Amino acid sequence: MTTAFYPGSFDPMTNGHLDVLLQALNMAGHVVVGIGVNSSKTPLFSFDERAELIRLCLKDVLPDSAERLSVVAFSGLVVDSAREHGACLLVRGLRDGTDLDFEMQMAGMNRQMAPDVQTVFVPAEPVSRPITATLVRQIAQMGGDVSAFVPAAVLEALRGKFSSKG
Template sequence: MTTAFYPGSFDPMTRGHLDVLVQALTVASTVIVGIGVHPGKAPMFTFEERAEMIRASLAEIVPEKAAAVSVVSFDRLVVDAARSNGAKLLIRGLRDGTDLDYEMQMAGMNRQMAPDIQTVFLPAGTASRPITATLVRQIASMGGDVSAFVPTAVLHALAAKFKR
């Protein structure tokens, strides 16, 4: 059994995140979604809200795989969080060449610090390549329709957050 660690802020989870998570379940038997918590940043959603949106989003599209995913928080180096959760793979999603350049640097540094943990790059699907959580937050906060960019559970959470 291979365990993968999929880190991110997931604030909020997008269809792009979900696409990568579903792909990760094809290369690992268990995926731990690690929600990074930074004490100096104020996320839109709490850890608990983000964890629930991730679980609900996954259950909506692949309920048979929901049990293979767990959600944890972490506030240290990704490789340390992956190791402490028993993961041998780090999952990173790629949207474009800019992501690749950044992620290759990170993978190199992570490999130096933790040669026992392998980074796996998974390409975002064509429809989800332009989606970023930052843009979703901005569009939603200004009353825009983000239904094409986020799973149903996230859409409801954003509507409640902005009272729309």
């Protein structure tokens, strides 16, 4: 069975992230979502909250796929984490040309460090291209409606985080 590693911060998971995850599940029998943990940053959602949200979002759209998903934390090199979890594919979502330029550089470096791990680029759906987790957090924090940008479970969690905002 082919295993793919899909890294990111997922703070919070967006519709774009979910789209890429679903595409990764079409390519691989098992997908390991790697949540990057950086001790110098304070995320909105804890690792456990993000992991649970990812599982809930997948369950909502593919209820029978839970066994094909693992969620892990990582803090080192992505390729090292991919190898550690038996992945031969590294999945990266692309929204636009700027993403492509950056991701091509990363793919080249990763290929040099881990020739056995192949980077696969997945194009975002047109409706998801402008979405970033940073913008979602900012809009939600200011009381804006992010329902078009995140799955229902994430929307509920964001409302819980910012319910005291006015």
